[in-house]
Amino acid sequence: MQKSCTTTPGTRVTLRGESARELVVVRNNQRVFATVVELYLRRIDFAADGYAQLIRLPQYRFSEVTVDPDHVFGRPRFAHGGSAVDNVIDLFRAGEPVDMVAEEFGLSRDEVEDAIRVATRAAA
Numbered sequence: 355m356q357k358s359c360t361t362t363p364g365t366r367v368t369l370r371g372e373s374a375r376e377l378v379v380v381r382n383n384q385r386v387f388a389t390v391v392e393l394y395l396r397r398i399d400f401a402a403d404g405y406a407q408l409i410r411l412p413q414y415r416f417s418e419v420t421v422d423p424d425h426v427f428g429r430p431r432f433a434h435g436g437s438a439v440d441n442v443i444d445l446f447r448a449g450e451p452v453d454m455v456a457e458e459f460g461l462s463r464d465e466v467e468d469a470i471r472v473a474t475r476a477a478a
Contacts, residue, residue, distance in 0.1 A: 413472050417465035432469075435460045442466060443473045 401407040409421045418433040430439040437459040
């Protein structure tokens with residue numbers, strides 16, 4: 355099996371076989387950082403057609419947040435409960451206390467605080 359994707363301008367990376375150890379840059383046959391790539395590939399579930407179906411976002415510490423084109427239009431959502439992360443953040447930004455937001459969406463306080471941490475870090 356061989357899959358290709360374009361990364362940075364002028365660079366094409368090809369997966370030869372099933373493992374990240376088989377990733378090479380096409381123009382110079384140089385191996386890619388296999389251990390780093392493997393860690394990220396573990397976070398992705400692929401559909402039968404070979405495209406990414408579900409991605410687990412790595413920036414969250416306490417909550418499992420996923421992106422799946424079949425749920426909430428591909429927006430990040432909590433795997434536990436299925437609520438869109440931006441809905442949780444919006445309720446918090448509207449002035450609701452963390453515990454109330456957690457109760458409203460069936461999440462733990464840690465999950466809500468984790469989402470707030472990621473949202474505020476991205477905005478900074």
